[in-house]
Amino acid sequence: MRKNLRTFWPALLLLAALVSACVAPVATPTAPEAPAATPAEAPPQAAAPVEANLTDGCVEEYDPAVDYFPEKIELTYATGFTVEYANHYKVVTVLTPWQGAEQSFQYVLVQCGTPAPEGYDPSQIIEVPVGRLITLSTTVLPHLEALGVLDSLVAVEEFDYVNTPAVRERIDAGTVQEIGASAEINTERVLELEPDLVLTFAYGDPRYDTHPKLLEAGLKVGLIADYMETSPLGRAEWLKYVALFFNREAQATTHFQEIAERYQAIADKVAQVEERPTVFTGINRGDSWRVSGGKSYFARFLADAGADYLWADTDATGSIPLDFEAVYARAADADYWLPNAGRWQTLEDVRNEDPRYADFAAFQNGRIYDNNARVNQWGGNDYWEGGVANPDIILADLVKIFHPELLPDHELTFFRQVEP
Secondary structure (H helix, E strand, O other): OHHHHHHHHHHHHHHHHHHHHHOOOOOOOOOOOOOOOOOOOOOOOOOOOOOOOOOOOOOOOOOOOOOOOOOOOOOOOOOOEEEEEOOOEEEEEEOOOOOOOOOOEEEEEEEOOOOOOOOOOHHHEEEEOOOOEEEOOOOHHHHHHHHOOHHHEEEEOOHHHOOOHHHHHHHHHOOOEEOOOHHHOOHHHHHHHOOOEEEEOOOOOOOOOOHHHHHHOOOOEEEOOHHHOOOHHHHHOOHHHHHHOOOOHHHHHHHHHHHHHHHHHHHHHHOOOOOOOEEEEOOEEOOEEEEEOOOOHHHHHHHHOOOEEOOOOOOOOOEEEEOHHHHHHHHOOOOEEEOOOOOOOEHHHHHHHOHHHHHOHHHHOOOEEEOOOOEOOOOOEHHHOHHHHOHHHHHHHHHHHHOHHHOOOOOOOOOEEOEO
16 A cells, blocks of 8 residues: 555656646736827918018919918009909909990909909909010000019000100010001911900090900900099009009009109199199190090199199089180180190291181290100100109199299109290
């Protein structure tokens, strides 16, 4: 029995060791690892504001929240057009494109590189800033120079009418073309020049208006109606209209403000004068003599220059047709005569045109001043170009004529005395 026990216990111990080795140890439970903390999502950043209008090139990454026209215009004198700004386009409305017009014209100037708004006819959509321009109105030319965009000009109506020196240089260099006027306009040539915009004017007469023909050809057209304004500064402020197509609002605002301040400074000198010379305007053409209306832009010039205009009591904003006798009855003894005909050089020229002119006191006293001091060799009169853009100089001329003691150093620029 003891022998059996001696052999049994070693075997039992060996078996226990084997069982212990085969049993896997139990893992101690541990808490699961917390997921890694994720950083809080940053709020979307506001679009960086645009500090100035884009005057060259297009928007590369359009953001509807960005105001692409931080530099805007405000109108003080001009009443013929309006502008409403959206973030990436401007709606420009020409209210009275011609005398008696019953329609207005609206243009949507869309910042290049941004989408055109819905709800407008494609002919109204014009991308800005404009790259290539044709103008059929010479009054635009000084504005282009003031805005620093003359390089955009590719054609004008007729070379003969152009006076702006920088444009004449481009004509001589062959970089500005001639496309014809009114019914004579060469539409095929216009299309070849591939303008982004054609600026023109209209009278509401299909015999002379070019905009229907240009629109029919698929061209982008903008109407200029500065001649409808009833004040000199109102006409000059159309500089801002031109600036809208080039995103040059800031330049236009600065330049026009300087003109307006100079104009007002001259008008202030005259405001207190006690003696105001009497003045009449116009000439006899055919069977009527057209004098400036009392609410016209030229009547405003005369008032600001310290003159007593003999038809200031009328409400007409344009000219008034009268017969010779009616004019003579009121103006026979007037101090000054400003015909604004742009063609007389001497009193003999005046008499030869109509001997009755010699009966006016202004003729007899040599006080006829015409607006032909700056006429080029082809007959283009800068009074209707540079003068429109610089009313302060015209006002200075008129003050020099009526009240020379107030501007002793000024020399006549657009007006000249008809020589004896």
